[in-house]
Amino acid sequence: MKSIEQRLPQEFDKSFIVFQEVGQFFPCPWHYHPEYELVLVLKSTGRRMVGDHISYFDEGDLVFMGPMLSHVWVSDPEFIYGQAEYQADAIVVQFVDSFLGKSFMDIPEMEGFAQFLKLSSRGMVIKGQTREKITALMTQMLPMNGLQRLSALLSIFDLLARTSEYELLASPGFVQNVELKSSDHFRRINEHIMQNFHEEISLPQMASIANMAVTTFCNFFKEHYRVTFVEYLNTIRVGHACKLLSERDLNIVEVAYECGFNNLANFNRQFKKFKRMTPSEFRRTLNFN
Known part of the structure; x- marks a missing residue:
């Protein structure tokens, strides 16, 4: 095994x-x-x-x-x-x-x-x-x-x-006898996501970085991360959105685009999926007007 x-x-x-x-x-x-x-x-x-x-x-x-x-x-x-x-x-x-x-x-x-x-x-x-x-x-x-x-x-x-x-x-x-080296695939994948999640990241781009075919990369990602690449990327983006929403100088539309979401509807949908509340509700929990 x-x-x-x-x-x-x-x-x-x-x-x-x-x-x-x-x-x-x-x-x-x-x-x-x-x-x-x-x-x-x-x-x-x-x-x-x-x-x-x-x-x-x-x-x-x-x-x-x-x-x-x-x-x-x-x-x-x-x-x-x-x-x-x-x-x-x-x-x-x-x-x-x-x-x-x-x-x-x-x-x-x-x-x-x-x-x-x-x-x-x-x-x-x-x-x-x-x-x-x-x-x-x-x-x-x-x-x-x-x-x-x-x-x-x-x-x-x-x-x-x-x-x-x-x-x-x-x-x-x-x-x-346990092998204590983490795969280089993970290092390259994680570094690129964390450095570029606020921009558009395509599957072919990620597959190239991992030195894999697109289908191979999708299967690898789902097997090792337990979610799809898009789901994982949205998790990172929503987490960063929470950080930005805690600051007063960006409105919700600006936060959405700052985190890599290309439209407000998708941002609201993904945010509610992961946080079980809308961005506006999240901000209200922080006592912001």
Whole structure:
């Protein structure tokens, strides 16, 4: 089974990822990524594989993993074949150790958590009261604003730094053989999107940058990013729009064009899709007139 590098979409105005996975089953293949990851299963049962460790998961399963550790959650057949009475549901939190600055993990207050991170290269299932407390925090994070969400994440860090309620998963021998290089495809793709999202970016242009045919690029992007290229690009643009809307000197039309949307109707449609409110409503939540 070949492990692939895969990414979740990150909002432009967020320093880390909080993602809810809801569907008939968990679609993610055997994969790895450079972020630390915390996975909380709210609904679904099945098998999970972390490195060379295979176990059964149930509702409430909470696992923390270090960068580049291959893993997969495979729902039971009743979910895969649409026979379950409810959909699979999970919350995923991802971050890199420098998300608050390159020296953040080196400050004295982070010493305990930094030691905990060293163990995460093998992956670990979190248990007991620690799991209960982290579950409560993660389920509250989705609707939170930026600072509230960051505060919740730091509270999770504190719980992990002080806990002994965990079981290591992958064997040391497996971890020593993990490939720690991120694909050059990702670097080129991400750099170009982040530098040019405010302009028109075509599929042929992106395929050329990735050194792929257009069809190959579309398949690669959907497989590794779990969304289409256009969906990912719109995520970045809407995130940047939120940042611009928080400033007083641009009206909504100007924000739309500044973020790469070529018409206001499309901007409003995409913004509401990702933020569940219109740009005007978003601005009103910030107490602007």
